[in-house]
Every structure is written in C-alpha cells, then in structure tokens.
Amino acid sequence: MSTIGNAFAPVRDAFDSIGDAFHRMNQWQKYSFYAIVIIALYLAPFWTDIPVIGPIVDTPGTQFSTVLNDQVIIFVLVALGLNVVVGLAGLLDLGYVGFYAVGAYVTAILTSAHGNLPWLLSLPIAVVVSMLFGVILGAPTLRLRGDYLAIVTLGFGEIIRLTAKNMDWLGASRGISNIKKPPSIFGLKFGVIDPKPYYYLGLTLVLIVVFVLHRIEYSRVGRAWVAIREDEDAAELMGVHTFKFKLWAFTIGAAVGGLAGVHYAGKVGFINPDNFPLQLSILFLAAVVLGGSGNMYGAILGGVLVAYVPERLRNFADKRVFVFGVVLVLMMVFRPEGILPKRVGDEHKKRQRSSQNEEVAQ
Amino acid sequence: MSEILLDFNNVTMQFGGVTALSEVTLQISRGEILGLIGPNGAGKTTCFNVMTGVYAPTIGSVTFNGQSLAGLKRFEITKAGIARTFQNIRLFSEMTAVENVMVGADARKKSSVGGAILRTPRQRREENESRERSMELLKFMGIADRAHNAARNLPYGYQRRLEIARALATEPQLLCLDEPAAGFNPAEKQELNELILKIRAQGYTVLLIEHDMNVVMKVSDRVAVLDFGKKIADGLPDQVRSNPDVIAAYLGVDDNAS
Numbered sequence: 001m002s003t004i005g006n007a008f009a010p011v012r013d014a015f016d017s018i019g020d021a022f023h024r025m026n027q028w029q030k031y032s033f034y035a036i037v038i039i040a041l042y043l044a045p046f047w048t049d050i051p052v053i054g055p056i057v058d059t060p061g062t063q064f065s066t067v068l069n070d071q072v073i074i075f076v077l078v079a080l081g082l083n084v085v086v087g088l089a090g091l092l093d094l095g096y097v098g099f100y101a102v103g104a105y106v107t108a109i110l111t112s113a114h115g116n117l118p119w120l121l122s123l124p125i126a127v128v129v130s131m132l133f134g135v136i137l138g139a140p141t142l143r144l145r146g147d148y149l150a151i152v153t154l155g156f157g158e159i160i161r162l163t164a165k166n167m168d169w170l171g172a173s174r175g176i177s178n179i180k181k182p183p184s185i186f187g188l189k190f191g192v193i194d195p196k197p198y199y200y201l202g203l204t205l206v207l208i209v210v211f212v213l214h215r216i217e218y219s220r221v222g223r224a225w226v227a228i229r230e231d232e233d234a235a236e237l238m239g240v241h242t243f244k245f246k247l248w249a250f251t252i253g254a255a256v257g258g259l260a261g262v263h264y265a266g267k268v269g270f271i272n273p274d275n276f277p278l279q280l281s282i283l284f285l286a287a288v289v290l291g292g293s294g295n296m297y298g299a300i301l302g303g304v305l306v307a308y309v310p311e312r313l314r315n316f317a318d319k320r321v322f323v324f325g326v327v328l329v330l331m332m333v334f335r336p337e338g339i340l341p342k343r344v345g346d347e348h349k350k351r352q353r354s355s356q357n358e359e360v361a362q
Numbered sequence: 363m364s365e366i367l368l369d370f371n372n373v374t375m376q377f378g379g380v381t382a383l384s385e386v387t388l389q390i391s392r393g394e395i396l397g398l399i400g401p402n403g404a405g406k407t408t409c410f411n412v413m414t415g416v417y418a419p420t421i422g423s424v425t426f427n428g429q430s431l432a433g434l435k436r437f438e439i440t441k442a443g444i445a446r447t448f449q450n451i452r453l454f455s456e457m458t459a460v461e462n463v464m465v466g467a468d469a470r471k472k473s474s475v476g477g478a479i480l481r482t483p484r485q486r487r488e489e490n491e492s493r494e495r496s497m498e499l500l501k502f503m504g505i506a507d508r509a510h511n512a513a514r515n516l517p518y519g520y521q522r523r524l525e526i527a528r529a530l531a532t533e534p535q536l537l538c539l540d541e542p543a544a545g546f547n548p549a550e551k552q553e554l555n556e557l558i559l560k561i562r563a564q565g566y567t568v569l570l571i572e573h574d575m576n577v578v579m580k581v582s583d584r585v586a587v588l589d590f591g592k593k594i595a596d597g598l599p600d601q602v603r604s605n606p607d608v609i610a611a612y613l614g615v616d617d618n619a620s
Contacts, residue, residue, distance in 0.1 A: 212479050219478035219489065220468045223457070227465045230454035237414055239440035239469025239532050248475055294456070345458045345512035 019343060041203055044068055045196045059311045066195045069267060071307035073202030074260050079287040079303030080209050080296065081256025086285065087294035088222065089249035090229025091142070092150040095157025096284050098137075099254040101276040102130045103261025105164060108271055111180035113171060119180040119266050123259070130258025131251045138250035142243060145232070157281050165273040175272025179265045190266070198267045205263060206300075209256055213296060216252065225249055226294075290331055292338030301340055367392040367536055367567050368413065368444075373422035375408055375591075382408040384591040385422070390536065395558065395568045397582030397599070399575070401611055404588040406571045407449060410540055413569075414446050415439040427535065440469055445534035447525040449541045449571075455514035459505065459524050462513050463496035466531030499527040503557070519550055523557070530561070537561065538569045543577045555581050579603065587611065 025033065045065035048058045059067045078100060085093045106126035110117045117125075141152045164170045181190040188197035216222055224245040227235035236242045265271055283306055291302020309327075313320040331339070370388035374381065383405045390396050400406050411417045413424060415436040424431045431439055445466070454462050471492060477485035500506040503523040508516055513524060522542055529537055539558070543551050551574065558581045562568055572578045578585060578599070585602040587595040589611040595602050602608055 215481065216475060216478045219485065220471055220473060220492070221475055221478050223461055223465050223468060226457055226461075227454045230456055231452050233416075233436075234448065234452040234454070235465065236436045237416075237440060237446060238466045238528060239437050240465065241437050252475065342456070344456050345515060346510040347512065347515055 019340070023343075038207070042200060044203075045199055057312075059308075059314065061314045062311060063195065065199055067308065067311045069195045069199040069202050070264075071311060072304055073199060073206060074264055075284070075287055075307035076206055076300050076303035077202070077209065077260035077263065078257055078284045079291065079299040079306075080206070080213060081253045081260070082284050082288050083293065083296060083299035084213065084216075084225070084256070085249050085253035086288055087292075087299060088217065088225040088229065089246055090225075091246060091249060092146065093153045093250075093253070094150050094281055094285065095137075095153040095155065095160075096253070096257055097276050097278070097281040098153075098157040098160040099130050099133060099257030100261040100264070100280070100284075101157075101160045101164065101273075102133050102254075103127070103258030104265040104271050104275070105170060105176070105261070106130070106258070107262045107265040108176035108179045109170070112178045113176045114169075117180075119182045119262075122180075123262050126262045127255050127258050130254045130261070133258075134251040134254030135247065137254075138247045142246045142250065154278075154281075157276075157278060161273050161276050161278075164276075171272065173273060175270060175275075177270040179269045179271065181269065182266050192269070195267070198263075202263055205259060209259070210296065210300075213252075213256075217296065221245065221248060229294075286328060290328060290338055292340040292342065295338075295340055295342035298338050298340035298342070302338065305339075364391045364393060366390070367427060368569075369425040370409075370413070371423050371425065373409075373412060373419045373424065375405075375412055375417060376420045382591050383412070383419075383588075386588070386591070386593050388586055388593065388596070390567060390569060392535070392567055393562070393565070394583045395562055395570060395581055397570045397572060397578035397585040398588065399572065399578055399585060400588035403590075404611075405591040406588055407540060408591075409588065410446065410538055410569075410571060413538065414444055437469070440532050440534075443533070443535035444538065445529035445532045445536070446538040447522075447529050447540055447542060449544065451521050451525060453513040453521055453524060453528070455512065457513055458510050459513055459516060459520075460493070460496050460500060460509040462524055463499055463527050463531045464492045466528040467492040467495050469532045496527075496531055499530055500524075502530075502560075503527045518545060522546075522554075526557075526561075530566070534566065536567045536569060538571070540571050541573060542570070543572055543574045551577055 022030075022033070045068060048054045048064045058064050078096065081099075082093065082096050085091050085096070103126045106129045107119065107122040109115065110122040110125060111119055137153070137156050141149060144152060165173055170176070182198075182201055184190060188200060190197050224235070224240045227238070227240055228242050228245060232242055287302040287306040288299050289302070290305060291300065292298020310320050310324055313323060316323060366389050368390040370386060373383055373386045375383040386405070386409065398406050398409060408417070412419050415431060415434055418432065426442055426444060429442060431442070434442065454465065457465070471488045473482065473485040473488050497506060497509060500509050503526060505520045505523050505527070508520055513521065516524060526539065526542065543554050546554060555577060558568060558570065570578060570582060582599055584597065585595075585599050586593060587602060587605070587608050594607045594611060595605045597605070
C-alpha cells in the first residue's frame with residue numbers, strides 16, 4: 001500500500017509547496033494576495049467567459065453561477081460552521097443539517113408563513129434562534145463524548161426534519177413558499193432568473209464569517225477548543241471550563257449553519273422538509289474531513305469540492321456519485337488528515353531557512 | 363510549623379470493593395517539597411487524583427488553603443491553585459509548545475467569544491499577558507528554543523518540561539508532579555532535581571510523586587510513604603530511609619525476623 005501511497009506524494013508535495021510559498025510571503029504580499037483572490041472570487045460567475053479555462057470550469061446542465069451560489073456558497077458556509085464543532089472542538093456532530101434547517105425555517109416563518117418581516121430582519125433573528133437551538137441541543141448532550149454525542153446529534157437532525165414534516169404550523173410536507181428575497185442594494189436585484197446577486201451576497205457572508213471565525217480561533221476560545229479536542233481531561237485539569245467552551249463551539253457552529261439556511265431560503269423562496277435530509281449532514285461532514293478538519297481554509301476547499309465536483313461531473317450521469325465515493329475512500333486511505341490540514345508549528349519554516357542558508361553558503 | 367496549604371484529612375477512596383486509599387492523613391506546608399513514595403499500586407496516583415478533583419473521596423475531606431475541595435469541578439480546583447503534570451505525558455500534541463502553555467495561562471483570564479470577535483482592549487491585553495508569561499515559563503524551563511514547534515515533535519525531555527511549564531502557567535500555589543523523572547537518564551534526573559529546587563525557590567509548594575529514590579531523597583524536605591493505600595511513614599528523608607516499615611514495604615519482610 002505504501003508504494004501506491006508514494007504515487008500520491010507529488011500531489012502532497014504540490015499542496016505543501018503552495019502552503020510554503022504562502023508562508024514565505026511578507027505582510028504586503030499577503031494582503032495583495034488576499035485582495036486578488038477576493039476580486040477573483042467576486043468575478044467567479046464570469047470565469048466561464050475566459051477562453052480555455054471557461055469550458056473546463058463550466059458545469060454541464062446547470063448555469064455556472066447557480067452552482068456557485070446554490071451549491072458552493074451553501075457548502076462553504078456550512079463547512080466553516082461545522083469545522084468549528086468537528087475540526088476545532090473535536091465534537092462529532094452528525095445532525096448539523098438541523099441547524100441549517102432551523103435557519104431556513106425561521107426565515108420562512110417570519111417572512112411568509114406567519115409574518116411579514118423583510119428578509120434582512122429575519123436574518124439576525126434566525127441566527128439567534130439557531131444559536132438557541134445549539135444551546136438546547138448542547139446543554140444536555142455535551143456531557144456525552146465521542147460516539148454517544150454523534151448518535152444524539154444524529155437524532156437531532158432527524159427530529160428537526162420530522163417535526164417540520166408533521167407540524168401544520170410549519171407547513172408539514174407541503175413546506176413554506178413565498179419566502180421573501182433579500183432587499184435590492186447597489187443596483188443588484190434579487191429576482192428569480194439571475195443568480196449572480198445571490199452569489200455576491202453569499203460570498204460576502206462567507207468573508208464575514210471567515211473574518212469572525214479567524215478572530216475566535218486565534219484567541220483564548222480557539223485554544224480552549226483545540227485543547228479539548230486534543231485531550232479533554234487534561235484541558236479541564238489545566239483550568240479550561242470544558243463544558244462552557246464546548247457549548248460555545250456548538251452555539252457558534254449553529255449560528256453559521258443557521259446563516260447558511262437563511263441564505264438558502266432567501267434564494268429558493270420555497271422550502272420543504274425534504275430539503276434537509278440526513279444525507280446532507282453526511283455530505284457536510286465529508287466536506288470538512290476531505291478539506292482538512294481543523295483548518296478553516298481546508299474546510300472551505302472541502303466545501304467547494306464536495307459542492308462543485310458532482311455538478312461538474314454531471315455528464316457521467318449516475319456514475320458521478322460512484323466516482324465521488326471512490327475519491328473520498330482514496331483520500332481517507334492516503335491522506336486521512338484531508339487535503340489542507342492545519343500546519344502546527346514552524347518546523348517546516350526552519351527546514352526552508354536552513355536550505356536557503358545552504359544555498360547562500362554555496 | 364509553617365502554614366498548612368493542603369490538608370488531606372482521613373481520606374478513604376474505594377472503587378467498588380477495592381480500597382485504594384485507607385484513612386490517609388497528610389499535610390503539606392506552604393513552601394515545602396513533599397515527596398510521596400510507595401511501591402507500585404500503593405495509591406500515590408489515586409492520592410493525586412483525589413487532590414485534583416478527578417475523584418471525590420469516599421470518606422474524609424481535602425482542604426486547600428482553608429477551603430474544602432468537596433464539590434468543586436476540576437477546572438475550579440485548578441483556579442483554586444492546584445496544578446499537576448501527568449505520569450504519562452498528556453500534552454495537546456497538535457498545538458505548539460507556547461500554545462500549550464498559553465492554555466494554562468488562560469485559566470486566569472476572563473475574555474471570551476465577544477472579546478475575541480471585537481478584539482477589545484482587555485482581550486488584547488490578556489492575550490499579550492498570556493503569550494509573554496508563557497514564553498517566560500518556557501525560558502525558565504530551558505525549552506524556549508522550541509517554543510513554536512508542535513508539541514508532538516518535541517523530544518521526550520522537552521515534553522516533560524513542557525508539562526511542568528503548562529502547569530506553572532495556571533499560577534498554582536501547589537504544583538503536583540506525577541513521576542516527572544520517569545524515563546530520564548541520570549544526567550537528566552540531575553537537571554530535573556535542580557529544576558524542582560528552582561521552582562520551589564520561586565515560591566511554589568511542590569508535591570512530588572516519584573519512584574526514583576535518588577530524586578526524592580535529594581530534593582524533598584519531607585517524605586511520606588504509602589503502602590497498600592495506607593500511610594506507613596512521614597518524616598525527614600533520612601528518618602524515612604531508615605524506617606523499618608518502609609524497608610519492609612520496599613524490600614519485603616524476612617519471615618524469621620518477625
């Protein structure tokens with residue numbers, strides 16, 4: 001198996017050298033890099049117009065910008081939130097779709113079924129309600145560990161879906177339609193035909209979430225999460241209030257999941273319980289693990305791949321799910337830490353420095 | 363007699379039918395180094411675990427600094443001022459050395475999610491304090507050169523010292539070291555001895571569990587001996603060394619002698 005593993009080495013090296021190159025950049029180069037990446041991302045709907053590259057990235061059967069928003073943005077948002085719970089705090093959550101559903105349903109209820117609020121006002125309310133659900137689920141269950149927590153969260157996702165399916169107040173199986181759209185700003189009109197405005201809005205949400213999560217990760221809270229993931233007992237004996245920080249991880253994860261739900265509801269205008277199957281929870285988790293659990297940028301990459309690749313491979317018709325499954329299995333065998341795992345420590349930098357010094361010496 | 367920091371009063375600890383500690387009474391005075399020794403399975407680590415809140419004693423009480431530890435959660439006991447290291451190293455392996463220590467230093471900090479998102483002045487001050495204090499401790503332990511390496515990549519001796527640094531970062535009044543010399547060669551043990559004395563010189567009280575007699579007898583002010591969950595001796599190193607019960611516990615009893 002190791003010989004096959006070696007065949008993957010160039011791929012591994014390529015990713016590592018991209019990371020190394022980034023770490024070598026100075027502050028100014030990094031900011032320019034960020035700026036270029038962000039501009040390129042906002043222009044993503046037009047990538048299909050670029051010669052040569054266009055046909056490669058374009059998705060057959062579905063408009064590219066629809067895929068970007070309805071699949072990629074949603075998966076990236078969700079992967080970011082789930083990465084806090086699974087990747088940083090190490091809490092296996094198999095019912096994450098529940099929070100996504102809560103966000104979508106709160107927006108649907110407030111703007112259509114039982115209220116007439118604008119979409120924008122429903123957003124903060126939905127996020128707060130999702131957080132409340134995070135606390136409601138977390139407070140009794142976070143005393144459980146590992147497998148047991150996974151089973152309880154699995155149940156949570158299903159409870160949310162089944163409740164929605166069986167309560168008339170929530171529209172039952174019919175779902176809720178006529179959900180309000182985001183308000184038009186900067187000349188962007190959120191209609192039904194052009195998906196681009198939704199993509200711009202979604203990308204903005206992603207950038208805000210990245211900014212906020214980055215700040216939390218590199219603080220006392222983020223350290224507490226990783227310490228809990230690494231050794232919960234040792235963390236507690238070092239003074240970490242483990243329950244409190246696990247609950248925070250759940251709550252913040254729930255907030256981001258709910259936010260993704262709000263964005264989704266605003267775009268499609270119509271939701272029903274079948275939009276939130278268990279399979280989504282598993283795909284969300286696959287995105288985080290595939291990309292690199294514990295590294296925010298890895299989770300983003302995972303979200304992009306899990307959302308985009310099946311759409312790109314639509315020509316393979318029903319074989320695409322098989323191909324996707326094979327890719328996942330191979331990944332877990334040869335790079336179980338994911339494509340972009342978090343780099344801990346500066347050992348690799350020292351290695352470069354010494355090799356640079358050798359070059360200078362020669 | 364100086365002030366009593368930790369008072370272990372008549373503690374019995376049972377696990378089902380097994381009695382791991384039986385009516386152990388033990389006091390630690392502020393500023394001393396107490397060595398706790400005993401053959402394997404004598405109850406040393408159980409003693410530790412009762413002290414740090416991992417177990418609640420079946421009978422008896424533990425008082426620290428005049429405050430009962432009963433009902434306190436583990437992290438609250440840490441905040442009350444007891445810190446420990448582990449017999450089998452338990453670092454946060456996917457964090458850097460300095461981050462490991464910062465987790466300990468964070469125990470005394472207050473800022474949380476809101477502070478982190480808004481980068482409030484208090485949060486930034488606390489963050490700097492944690493980082494500076496942690497670097498100081500790494501220097502104190504002589505491992506600052508690998509501060510930004512992942513804990514899992516550190517050599518064994520560094521990992522042991524890092525555990526002590528992490529425990530010190532919680533600003534304890536009592537530092538409990540669980541077999542810190544395990545796996546050390548004589549030279550490293552010598553360095554460890556000096557380090558423990560240096561730690562005490564900084565004003566910490568140290569409880570030392572150790573198998574290695576050389577280490578215990580050299581650095582301890584006082585030595586207590588456990589055997590089969592009972593305290594069989596408590597006194598100056600030289601007294602304990604010549605105590606017949608202790609010799610019997612370690613070397614076995616000559617049947618003809620009794």
